[in-house]
Amino acid sequence: MKYLLMLCIFLMQSAFWLVVYLRLYFPSIDNKAVIFILYGSYIIFVIIYFFIFYRLIKYNQLKEEVSLLEKLKHIKQQQKENIEIAIEADKKKQEQIVKHLHLVINELDYDNYDQAKELFYSIYDDFKANKLKTYCDNAYVNAVLVNKKILMDENQIRTTFDILLPQNIDLDVLVLPTILFNILDNAIQACQICKDRFINLSVHFTDTYISIYMKNSNSQKIKDEIKGVHGYGMKIVEDLINENGGTCEWKNNGETFESMMMLRYRKVGFKDGYNSNC
Numbered sequence: 692m693k694y695l696l697m698l699c700i701f702l703m704q705s706a707f708w709l710v711v712y713l714r715l716y717f718p719s720i721d722n723k724a725v726i727f728i729l730y731g732s733y734i735i736f737v738i739i740y741f742f743i744f745y746r747l748i749k750y751n752q753l754k755e756e757v758s759l760l761e762k763l764k765h766i767k768q769q770q771k772e773n774i775e776i777a778i779e780a781d782k783k784k785q786e787q788i789v790k791h792l793h794l795v796i797n798e799l800d801y802d803n804y805d806q807a808k809e810l811f812y813s814i815y816d817d818f819k820a821n822k823l824k825t826y827c828d829n830a831y832v833n834a835v836l837v838n839k840k841i842l843m844d845e846n847q848i849r850t851t852f853d854i855l856l857p858q859n860i861d862l863d864v865l866v867l868p869t870i871l872f873n874i875l876d877n878a879i880q881a882c883q884i885c886k887d888r889f890i891n892l893s894v895h896f897t898d899t900y901i902s903i904y905m906k907n908s909n910s911q912k913i914k915d916e917i918k919g920v921h922g923y924g925m926k927i928v929e930d931l932i933n934e935n936g937g938t939c940e941w942k943n944n945g946e947t948f949e950s951m952m953m954l955r956y957r958k959v960g961f962k963d964g965y966n967s968n969c
Contacts, residue, residue, distance in 0.1 A: 767869070767927060774868050777834035788814060827854040831868040839875040848882045849889040857896050860956045866931055867954075870903065873924035874950050878907035881948060885910050900937070900953045909948035928952070 791814045798807035826836045836852060843850045860867070875890070882888040885908040893904045925941065932939045937954030 762923060770869055770872055770927075771865060773838075774831060774835060774865065774872060777838040778830055781830070781834050781837060826852050827856050828858075829856055829860075829867070831864050832856065832871060835868045835872050835875070839872070839879065842879055843882075843890060846879060846883055847888060848879065851891045853891075853893040853895075855895045856901070857956065860901075862935060862954075862956050866935060867901065870928050870931055870952065870954075873928050874903070874905055874952075877924050878905060878948070878950075881909050882907060885946075887946075896956065899955055899957050901956045903950070903952040903954075905950040907948055909943065909946055 791810060795807045795810045795814070798804075798810060824837055824840065826833050832854070836854070840850060840852075856867075871892075871894075875892070878890045882890065888908050890907040891905065895902050929939055932952055932954050935954040935956075937952060939950070939952040942949040942951070
């Protein structure tokens, strides 16, 4: 691009000095030819200039798209790590409870009722302290819901989860958790600057589609940096929905915000069971 502009300037200067040379040393030459050379060079310059301008615009657009893709890739990677960390933490808690229950059973086998009682109450107290909750049998989805519920409680957000998922889902294991991770994250951030804070999430399914509906408190005074985070999260969700033959719709009602999504999880005509919610 730089060399093309330099060539354009060189041609302009060459045409100008050619006209000067012809006027000085060949005064009898037809003026029309001189004017044609002069204005022809300017027309060429304008064409090249607009071509360069167009290419610069396309380059900047491409640069912005690449930058957005890199940011989205980085955010997705962070979210994947956060989901995996949440799953691992949830798994460790469950393994610890099972381990303690085995100890209780061993004590009962040896008729050590006092020790068994003491161990049982320690498990019960730890269970209450960690607020271990199962919202559905999908470990990845449940890990996200548990993780976000902790944040909701910390921010005093009223929450209802109504989760009903099929037993078998023909989706990448991170698709549904990533969608829920982003919409819940956005909802929590929106609620933080509201007086009346609530998030209602409902997930159900038909023979071929999973439907997601969420309504949360909202405010028009969302800061620019929060809007930016919202934008990345919504972009990630929209990409995942489109990749899996679904649709999504966002409805800003001022004081409330609604998210409505559907994505295909199973081929048409397949009948499946479901996991009951808690």
